[in-house]
Amino acid sequence: MYRRITDVGLKLFSERGYEGTTLDAIAEASGIARRTFFHYFASKEEIILAWQKSLPDELGAEIRKQGVKASPLATTHAALIALAAQMHPDVAMLIGRIVQTTEQLQLGNQAKFLQMEHAAYEALRELWQGVDRQAGLRLAAMASVGAMRLSVETWIADGCQQALAEHLEANFKSLRAEMGAD
Template sequence: MEPISEGQGGLRERKRRETRQRITETGLKLFIANGYEATTLDAIAEASGIARRTFFHYFKSKEEIILAWQGALPDRVRAAVLEQGSAVSPLAAVQSAVTALAADMRPDVAITISKIVRSSEQLRAGNQVKFLNMEQAAFEALCALWPDEARRDGLRLAAMVGLGAMRLSLDAWVNEEGRRPLTEHLQAAFARLNAELGAAV
């Protein structure tokens, strides 16, 4: 048998990524349309155009589809922070980045996923990891914008506080069923934060 060329290997990996993405998107659509508990692995596989056994080459369970969706968020945070540049403060860069991400979020998808996450201990644990990874991604992006080693602790604080504001905003948004845009919750959270930072000790 001839060895697989680099080109063939690259094509195979691309097809694998595309299939994984298709399964993820299909699963999310079915969760939203039919409910998480009512959506079976067979239904996801069929709608994705794959055999049930093929599903397990990509995911071990329905929960992993949710975790895969969450796993893409840190890279989006990193890219969004880098786009802000260093003309603003680090905290302002994080605020602008998470606000841009919030503006792109579909309420039906994000709120449905948040409710699913709350219903599962495994997914709640994964959610904790997601926010830690988003915080780390924001910190790394800030360090790229402000490479001075002496600023590292301050940049980490900016990342922690900024992602904390996003997390509180997401919780409030989900609790009120998305009646107001997530960006409004973020604006209010950062306004409270800045007021506290500016308050006399």
């Protein structure tokens, strides 16, 4: 039900605009009562945030899946590339536009990246154990999620003309170049 309401809400936002979509319309199109909507979501803003909530867990799981075949930075890079392949440009463009309409959604978007950073760090800590590595692992998580954030912003700003993975590759290349520079 949660997923259905989210999908219906996003569809209606794309057809009618965010402001033009009411809770009643979302409930009706989802085949539920307005009261049932509130069992799953407190507001229509939460539909946008719901789409983003799964990203931190997905990132952590993908990092664990990648394992210790490469460096922490390269592992996180590979995990983000895998996530990027699952992101749909039309949904990203829609959510990117909607997020810019309210301060609450902008703050939720910022929180998503912080949660992704934390999930990446926790996954890296599980793979590379040791107190002496914690600062480096945290920096790898921060830098990687920062590269993802910049990539998503650029991807949406250019109308998703290039694949998100191409933006990620370019930003990780720049990151590695800057890390090697003195």
